[in-house]
Amino acid sequence: MQPEALLLPAVTIPEPLRAPAIVEGHVTPGSLDDQVLQYPARRPPAVWYVALAFTASVMILGFVLIGYTFYMGIGVWGNNRPVFWAFDIINFVFWVGIGHAGTLISAILLLFRARWRNAISRFAEAMTIFAVMCAGIFPLIHVGRPWLAFWLFPYPNQRALWVNFRSPLLWDVFAVSTYFSVSLLFWYLGLIPDIASLRDRTTSKVRRFFYTVFSLGWRGAASHWQHYEKAYLLLAGLATGLVLSVHSVVSFDFAVSLVPGWHMTIFPPYFVTGAIFAGFAMVVIVLVIVRETMDLKNLITMYHLDVMNKVILTMSCLMGYAYVMEGFTAWYSMDEYLHHIFMQYITGTYGWAGWLTIACNVLIPQLLWMRAVRRSYVGMLFVSLAVTVGMWFERFVIIVISLHQDFLPSSWHIYKPTLVDFGILAGSFGLFFTLVLLFARVLPVIATTEVKPLLPGAQPAHAGGHHE
Amino acid sequence: MSDRTFAVVGLFHNATDLMAAIPRVRAYRLGTVEAYTPYPIHGIEAALGLRRSPLGGMVMLAGILGCVTALFFQWWMSAVDYPLVVGGKALFSWQAFVPIMFEVTVLFATFTAGLGMLLLLNKLPFFGHPMLSSQAIASVTRDKFALAVEADNGTLDVEAAKTALRAAGASALEVLFVPAEEPISLQSQFRTGAGILLSCAVAGYVMYWAIKLFPVVPPMVHMEDQPRLDAQRASAFFKDGHGMQQPVEGTVARGQLPYLIKTPFEAGEKLVNPLPRSGPVLQQGRVVWNQHCGVCHGALGNGVPMLTAAYGAKPANLLVPPIRDYPDGKFYHTIMVGKNAMPSYAADLTEDERWAVIDYVRALQRAQNAKDEDFK
Numbered sequence: 001m002q003p004e005a006l007l008l009p010a011v012t013i014p015e016p017l018r019a020p021a022i023v024e025g026h027v028t029p030g031s032l033d034d035q036v037l038q039y040p041a042r043r044p045p046a047v048w049y050v051a052l053a054f055t056a057s058v059m060i061l062g063f064v065l066i067g068y069t070f071y072m073g074i075g076v077w078g079n080n081r082p083v084f085w086a087f088d089i090i091n092f093v094f095w096v097g098i099g100h101a102g103t104l105i106s107a108i109l110l111l112f113r114a115r116w117r118n119a120i121s122r123f124a125e126a127m128t129i130f131a132v133m134c135a136g137i138f139p140l141i142h143v144g145r146p147w148l149a150f151w152l153f154p155y156p157n158q159r160a161l162w163v164n165f166r167s168p169l170l171w172d173v174f175a176v177s178t179y180f181s182v183s184l185l186f187w188y189l190g191l192i193p194d195i196a197s198l199r200d201r202t203t204s205k206v207r208r209f210f211y212t213v214f215s216l217g218w219r220g221a222a223s224h225w226q227h228y229e230k231a232y233l234l235l236a237g238l239a240t241g242l243v244l245s246v247h248s249v250v251s252f253d254f255a256v257s258l259v260p261g262w263h264m265t266i267f268p269p270y271f272v273t274g275a276i277f278a279g280f281a282m283v284v285i286v287l288v289i290v291r292e293t294m295d296l297k298n299l300i301t302m303y304h305l306d307v308m309n310k311v312i313l314t315m316s317c318l319m320g321y322a323y324v325m326e327g328f329t330a331w332y333s334m335d336e337y338l339h340h341i342f343m344q345y346i347t348g349t350y351g352w353a354g355w356l357t358i359a360c361n362v363l364i365p366q367l368l369w370m371r372a373v374r375r376s377y378v379g380m381l382f383v384s385l386a387v388t389v390g391m392w393f394e395r396f397v398i399i400v401i402s403l404h405q406d407f408l409p410s411s412w413h414i415y416k417p418t419l420v421d422f423g424i425l426a427g428s429f430g431l432f433f434t435l436v437l438l439f440a441r442v443l444p445v446i447a448t449t450e451v452k453p454l455l456p457g458a459q460p461a462h463a464g465g466h467h468e
Numbered sequence: 469m470s471d472r473t474f475a476v477v478g479l480f481h482n483a484t485d486l487m488a489a490i491p492r493v494r495a496y497r498l499g500t501v502e503a504y505t506p507y508p509i510h511g512i513e514a515a516l517g518l519r520r521s522p523l524g525g526m527v528m529l530a531g532i533l534g535c536v537t538a539l540f541f542q543w544w545m546s547a548v549d550y551p552l553v554v555g556g557k558a559l560f561s562w563q564a565f566v567p568i569m570f571e572v573t574v575l576f577a578t579f580t581a582g583l584g585m586l587l588l589l590n591k592l593p594f595f596g597h598p599m600l601s602s603q604a605i606a607s608v609t610r611d612k613f614a615l616a617v618e619a620d621n622g623t624l625d626v627e628a629a630k631t632a633l634r635a636a637g638a639s640a641l642e643v644l645f646v647p648a649e650e651p652i653s654l655q656s657q658f659r660t661g662a663g664i665l666l667s668c669a670v671a672g673y674v675m676y677w678a679i680k681l682f683p684v685v686p687p688m689v690h691m692e693d694q695p696r697l698d699a700q701r702a703s704a705f706f707k708d709g710h711g712m713q714q715p716v717e718g719t720v721a722r723g724q725l726p727y728l729i730k731t732p733f734e735a736g737e738k739l740v741n742p743l744p745r746s747g748p749v750l751q752q753g754r755v756v757w758n759q760h761c762g763v764c765h766g767a768l769g770n771g772v773p774m775l776t777a778a779y780g781a782k783p784a785n786l787l788v789p790p791i792r793d794y795p796d797g798k799f800y801h802t803i804m805v806g807k808n809a810m811p812s813y814a815a816d817l818t819e820d821e822r823w824a825v826i827d828y829v830r831a832l833q834r835a836q837n838a839k840d841e842d843f844k
Contacts, residue, residue, distance in 0.1 A: 029506055029611035071687050147688050154545060162545035166554050171567040178571040185582045193609070197506070200606040216586065216593035219600055220608050222503040222512045224590045229508050230521040231585035235578055238527075242574045249567050452507040452611075459510050460487040 022116055022454050024298045029452045032299075036446045037198055039294065040207070044441050047293070055433040062427010065420050066141055074144050076420045083403045083415040088142040089253075090395040091425055094278065095135035095432075096176065096250055097271075097391065100243055101279020102128025103183060106190075107239035110232075115454055116307055119299050122194075122447040123290065124283050125187040130435040131282075132180045134428040139172070141424075168252035175249035182242055186235050189228075192218050193449040247275045254398065260337040261345075261402035264329055270322040274391060277315035277361070281387035284308050284380055286436060290445060299446055302375050309374040312387065316365035323358060341402055349414060350401050353393050360390025472646040474598040475499075475618040476629035478638025479607060483509050486613040489636035490515040493615060496632040499624050504599060504614040523589065527581045534576025538569040598644035616644075723818060732801045739797030743823045745830065753828025756821045760813060769832040781809040786829055787836045799826045 027035075069076055079086045102124035109117035140146045152173045154163045163170050196218035199211035218224070251271035254262035284305060291300045330342035345354040364386040373379030405412045439445070452458055480486040486503060494501045494517070503512060513520075539562070546552075547559035557564065586592045599605055604614045615638060617629040630641050682688055697703055703711040720726070729735045743749045758767070764783040766773040771785035784791055784807075803822050806812040817825070834842070 033610050073687070145688075147682070154541070160550070162550040164552075164554055165542045165546050165568060166557055166561060166564040168567075171571075174568045174571040178575045182574065182578045185578060189582055189586075193507075197609040200609045212595065213593075217595040217597060217600060218592065218609075219597055219605065220504045220506060221590075221599075222505060222509070222516055223518055224592075225505065225508040226513045226518055227521045227523055227585045227589040230523045231581045234523060234527050234581040238531075238574050238578050238581070241570070242578075245567070245570055245574075249571075252567070449507045453509075458483060458507070460483040 021456075022119055022301075022451065024301050027298060027455055029448075029455060029458065032446075032448050032451060032455070033197055033201065035296070035299070036444050036448050037194075037201060039440070039445070040198060040442055041202060041204070048437065048441065052434065052437050055430045055437060058426050058430030059434050060427075060430075062424050062430055065423040065427060066137070069141060069420060069424070070146065074142070076418060078415055078417040078421055080413050080415060082406050082411050082413060083400055085142075085399050085403060086415055087417055087421040087425060088138040090392065090399050091428055092135050092138035092142075093250055093271075093395045093399075094392050095131045095138070095428065096179075097247065097275030097278045098282045099128040099131035099135065099179070099183070099279065100247060100272070100275035101283050102126070102131070103179075103186075103239050103243040104276055104279070105283070106186060107236040107243065110236040111240060114307075116304055118450040118454060119301075119446055120283070120287060120304055120308075121450065122187075122190060123287065123445055125183065125190065126439050126443075126445075127279075127283060127286060127436065128183045129180070129187055130432050130439075131279075132176065132183060133435070134432050136176065136180065137428065137431075139176075168249065168256045171249045172253055175246045179242060179246045182235075182239055186239055189232065189235065190447055190450070191443060192216060193220065193228075194444045194447065196220065197448060198444065244272055247272045254402075259402050259406065260335065261341040261398065264326070266322060266325050266329065270326075273315055273318045273322060274361075274394060277312065277319055278387060278391035280308055280312045280315065281384035281391070284312070284384045285388070288377055288381060290440060294440065294445065296446065299451070305380060306371075306374045309368045309380055309383070312383065313365055313368040316362060316368075316387075320362040323362065337407060341405065344401050344405060345397055348401065348405075350397065350404075353397050353401070357390050357394045357397050360386040361394060364390075472622060473619055473624045473626055474644045474646045475502075475616040476624070476626055476633060477504075477599070477602060477604050477614050477616040477642045477644060478633035478636075479604055479640045480613040480615065480638060483613060485637055486615060487512065487515060489615055489633075489638065492636045493617060493632050496617075496628065498617050498629050498632060499620045500618040502616045502618055504604070504608045504616065506609055506611055506613070509613075521589065523581060523585055526584050526588075527577045530580035530584075531573045531577035534573040535569050537576070538572035539565060542568060596647055598647060601647075602644055603642055604640065622646075727804050727814065729801060729804075732798045735797040735801035736795040737797065739800050741796040741800075741823050741826060743820065743827055745827050749824045749827050750831055752821065753824035753826070753831070756817060756825040757828050757832075760816060761825060764810070768836065769829055770836070783810075787833055792833050792837070796823075796826050796830075799829065 077087065079088075105117050105124040106121045106128075110121075140149050143149055143152075152163065152170070154165075192215055195211050196215040199208060199215050202208050202211060248268035248271065251267040255264060255267035257263060287300055287305065287308070291297055291305075327342060330338045333339075345351070365383050367373045367379060367383055370379075373383070400415050404415050480489060483505070486505070487509070490501065490503065490512070501516060503509070503516060505512070542565040543560055543562075546561075546565075551559050553559065599608075599614075599616070604612070608614050615633065615636070617624065617633065626643055630643075633641055683690060684693075697705075697711045699712045701711040702709050706713060729738065757769075761769075762773070764773050765771055765786060766783070769786040771783045773783060786792065800822055802810070803817065803825075804812060804814045813822075
């Protein structure tokens with residue numbers, strides 16, 4: 001990638017520090033195109049239709065239940081007093097977190113010059129967008145009258161009111177909508193040269209029309225690449241700050257309140273870590289499926305999955321640290337309310353959820369210390385599924401347990417989700433995987449223009465800045 | 469296709485050959501030399517003599533603009549246009565504005581980076597470029613590298629360009645022409661204009677009905693539409709068909725005790741001022757006086773008001789005997805039933821306001837007839 005050249009002068013990397021080759025086997029720019037760009041032109045196999053039918057059915061179930069909620073009101077959920085926030089906010093935080101892995105891979109790893117990201121960045125970015133779409137549903141339906149959700153934005157209105165800029169909930173509106181717009185832009189910019197490649201190789205007139213429109217007439221001029229690369233680097237830098245800010249702002253929804261168990265300074269880094277953790281697990285799950293079903297083993301290599309698993313392991317250790325710090329804060333604060341809530345995390349009615357969180361997020365990922373587990377499908381899928389479950393339950397612990405016993409014992413209440421709650425949660429997974437399936441068949445799943453410059457011999461030999 | 473030449477293009481099979489060819493072709497000085505590549509090539513900007521991308525500065529400015537915009541609007545909305553105290557915070561509590569300032573900074577900067585690059589610097593979308601209809605483009609977006617000698621000021625020595633490219637090692641040479649510009653007929657302009665107008669009209673009509681009807685479709689009804697009985701509506705529930713029933717006979721609404729005293733003397737004897745002559749009471753009395761009484765009786769209560777010239781009757785001077793010595797109850801009676809040209813103020817003032825303004829009148833009287841012991 002060119003941004004590397006813009007960042008630092010060319011250096012000779014000593015042998016032990018050289019990263020393994022990004023692809024396996026003999027891959028040329030032409031063969032890469034043939035391998036990756038064939039899918040949009042091909043008729044999908046039967047198993048794809050079966051999978052799509054399943055995920056789309058679950059998605060439709062979710063939307064029907066959302067419609068039911070609109071008609072009946074949110075009384076059909078299990079939310080009660082004092083557990084005003086439950087599944088909807090858990091799911092929101094969960095999905096926004098999933099999205100963070102994509103931006104981390106596309107932006108932060110680009111700045112860190114982790115070249116292995118180029119092969120998986122496109123898929124991870126797409127997952128970011130789909131996850132944020134899933135996330136966006138939940139605050140919208142939680143407001144109860146979502147057709148008035150535009151009231152969240154400061155616009156001149158006949159009520160002569162403005163929104164409250166001191167509320168973290170409003171910061172959230174700005175953070176999440178900015179995050180979605182920027183992720184979409186970043187993803188689309190990366191797609192433009194790939195869509196141009198699709199445009200020039202397709203034979204179907206209809207497809208060619210759409211590819212032409214969406215490639216904006218990209219012609220690969222050197223003068224264009226120059227600005228393009230600069231824009232990409234700038235976007236990466238800006239998205240890096242953005243991704244760290246978004247989950248911090250999400251954590252402010254909790255930390256800025258006075259609820260015991262929420263009002264802690266550790267929340268922003270704790271949430272960002274958890275987001276990256278859950279997101280990487282989801283990326284691993286999806287990548288394994290894509291790698292196997294789409295025959296991309298030479299492009300998404302075991303090396304990629306191994307590195308991803310190492311990131312998951314690191315994040316798991318950080319999560320363990322955060323959990324210990326939460327307990328320490330509760331003890332050291334000498335605040336009896338905080339102490340009580342922390343004991344509820346591990347011994348209360350929902351104590352099982354607390355222990356499930358610790359087991360899934362801290363204990364099980366320790367298996368990844370073993371190279372054999374990091375490089376086996378069974379091992380990594382087991383860990384990633386455990387992390388996905390664990391991270392969902394972590395948000396359950398934070399939100400439901402902290403709320404269900406607040407300062408006033410007379411208002412304590414047990415929370416029980418209803419079938420509608422579970423249905424909408426399932427529906428969000430249906431939406432996510434439906435979009436993933438459609439994406440895998442309509443657009444290039446690997447950023448070919450980002451992988452091509454890393455292939456052997458892709459850069460001019462005399463340039464000297466060639467980092468192979 | 470016109471006969472004006474746009475460029476001569478040749479293909480190279482790898483980046484090394486391309487980079488070697490660029491300086492050789494440029495040395496002929498036949499026109500602008502541009503390369504078309506499937507991915508970015510290290511060091512090609514310098515070889516082609518391209519100027520540094522100005523995007524960084526643009527993004528920086530946009531970011532600063534976003535930050536200032538967010539700060540300004542949050543200040544204006546929270547502290548100027550709608551100054552509402554929330555949680556005891558200052559109206560301009562800038563610390564709470566930082567998250568949104570950051571987000572808007574990023575939003576402005578990223579869209580400047582993305583759209584500025586596409587629209588301003590690269591002049592995309594553009595579908596009419598000759599390169600897009602060339603033979604070479606399919607290889608360029610795949611794995612080949614094209615070098616083009618493009619016409620400066622519309623002139624290009626095609627043969628010389630071909631020779632230069634061939635000498636530099638290019639293959640599959642191709643001459644590209646400027647696409648012909650066909651004038652747009654009046655008829656098609658008219659058709660386009662009419663189409664736009666018609667679409668706007670249809671869209672407007674649909675939007676009108678959508679906005680009108682959407683809020684009354686269940687469950688989108690607003691909160692005021694509830695299955696409850698409104699006060700002035702009919703109802704089949706009661707025999708008389710009224711939504712709201714009459715209160716029980718003799719019911720007295722709060723603050724609406726009937727005034728049964730007939731004469732000022734009776735009032736003077738029976739009524740006692742319940743309010744103390746304290747600071748807040750006198751403050752309230754002054755407000756009431758200035759709003760209701762002072763217009764006629766004068767700001768000082770001396771019957772010399774602002775309206776004297778236009779007003780036939782002479783308002784009473786409350787500062788001199790015998791009025792000065794009236795008991796409080798007599799004043800109260802006058803407020804309740806009026807006197808001479810003065811109408812009743814019973815409907816305008818509450819019980820407390822009446823007594824408070826009487827206390828204030830006492831203060832006015834004392835101020836204008838101060839005794840020696842008042843000066844201390």
